[in-house]
Amino acid sequence: MLVFFIVLLSCQLAGEVLVVATGLPLPGPVIGMALLFTGLLLKGNIPAGLDRMADALLSHLSLLFVPAGVGVMLHAELIGAELLPIAGAVVVSTMITIVVTAWVMQLLGRRGAAE
Amino acid sequence: MNNELQAIWVYLAASPLLTLTLTLVAYQGGIWLYQKSGNNPLVNPVLIAMFAIVGLLFLTDTDYRTYFDGAQFIHFLLGPATVALAIPLYRQLRKVKESLLAIIVTVLCGSLTAAASSVGIAWLLGASQQTLLSIAPKSATTPVAMGIAEQLGGLPTLTAVVVILTGITGAMTASWLLRLVRIRDARASGLAIGISSHGIGTARAFQISEVTGAFSGLAMGLNALATAILVPLLFQLLG
Numbered sequence: 001m002l003v004f005f006i007v008l009l010s011c012q013l014a015g016e017v018l019v020v021a022t023g024l025p026l027p028g029p030v031i032g033m034a035l036l037f038t039g040l041l042l043k044g045n046i047p048a049g050l051d052r053m054a055d056a057l058l059s060h061l062s063l064l065f066v067p068a069g070v071g072v073m074l075h076a077e078l079i080g081a082e083l084l085p086i087a088g089a090v091v092v093s094t095m096i097t098i099v100v101t102a103w104v105m106q107l108l109g110r111r112g113a114a115e
Numbered sequence: 116m117n118n119e120l121q122a123i124w125v126y127l128a129a130s131p132l133l134t135l136t137l138t139l140v141a142y143q144g145g146i147w148l149y150q151k152s153g154n155n156p157l158v159n160p161v162l163i164a165m166f167a168i169v170g171l172l173f174l175t176d177t178d179y180r181t182y183f184d185g186a187q188f189i190h191f192l193l194g195p196a197t198v199a200l201a202i203p204l205y206r207q208l209r210k211v212k213e214s215l216l217a218i219i220v221t222v223l224c225g226s227l228t229a230a231a232s233s234v235g236i237a238w239l240l241g242a243s244q245q246t247l248l249s250i251a252p253k254s255a256t257t258p259v260a261m262g263i264a265e266q267l268g269g270l271p272t273l274t275a276v277v278v279i280l281t282g283i284t285g286a287m288t289a290s291w292l293l294r295l296v297r298i299r300d301a302r303a304s305g306l307a308i309g310i311s312s313h314g315i316g317t318a319r320a321f322q323i324s325e326v327t328g329a330f331s332g333l334a335m336g337l338n339a340l341a342t343a344i345l346v347p348l349l350f351q352l353l354g
Contacts (some may be wrong), residue, residue, distance in 0.1 A: 085242035
């Protein structure tokens with residue numbers, strides 16, 4: 001298991017280094033994801049241990065957002081002052097985006113959709 | 116509080132153990148309520164945990180810094196977890212390959228829709244200039260969104276909050292909304308959730324199905340790139 005945690009951290013580290021070195025407008029972990037994906041493509045399969053590691057991390061993915069979410073308290077006043085525009089934009093725009101995106105993909109991706 | 120309790124409190128408040136445990140307990144409580152509700156997505160564990168923790172921090176007069184000293188150990192795992200999204204994506208390699216062009220076009224449309232609709236609605240409802248700039252990149256994953264907000268002259272920390280609230284909104288509304296507009300394609304659902312509501316949405320998408328989760332993770336990554344390029348361009352066009 002440890003080896004595979006090292007794999008994940010190394011990909012992230014390589015991603016962070018690439019971002020700093022090239023000024024790519026992406027976060028290190030997203031580059032790390034692309035690097036790991038490329039590695040898997042080259043290897044041709046997923047090692048069982050890496051598979052379990054990913055399942056363990058991803059099964060509680062939403063927990064990992066709680067600490068940042070509590071940061072809401074830092075902006076309680078600002079959000080309170082502009083509650084209507086902020087809440088309106090967040091809720092309505094998110095719903096519009098979900099519908100438009102799903103609709104576009106369903107329309108474009110007919111092939112293979114029946115599976 | 117008597118003196119002994121006070122002493123214990125002072126001791127615990129100085130160590131990260133207390134807020135780390137608090138975060139896990141609050142989230143577990145959220146999961147428990149979610150399960151009690153018959154897995155109703157409106158009973159969102161992240162939102163419940165956030166409310167519980169913010170409430171407790173206010174009651175105990177604890178600042179966010181102190182809280183984060185403990186919670187950072189959980190926050191840290193977001194990086195490796197994001198990297199790990201490559202694995203479900205690889206499992207869906209065939210499905211990704213056969214619809215690659217459709218995926219790219221969808222991400223571009225979705226990214227523009229997210230930015231234009233959030234700015235448009237906030238503007239109609241009378242948001243200040245700074246708020247407009249802060250919410251434009253709200254559908255991208257937090258670090259990208261904060262970077263864009265900073266570049267535009269918004270308030271990155273406000274962006275971080277708006278991004279989280281966006282993710283929670285997506286996680287709460289996506290499944291019934293997709294049912295309402297009759298989306299049956301798991302790939303389309305995944306892209307919709309990942310583009311609109313990044314990692315928090317992706318966490319929810321994995322509860323729907325493995326395909327939905329994998330496509331959501333992919334969409335989150337591609338949307339980060341699309342948003343970083345499109346949103347600054349959009350503002351240049353708008354002047």
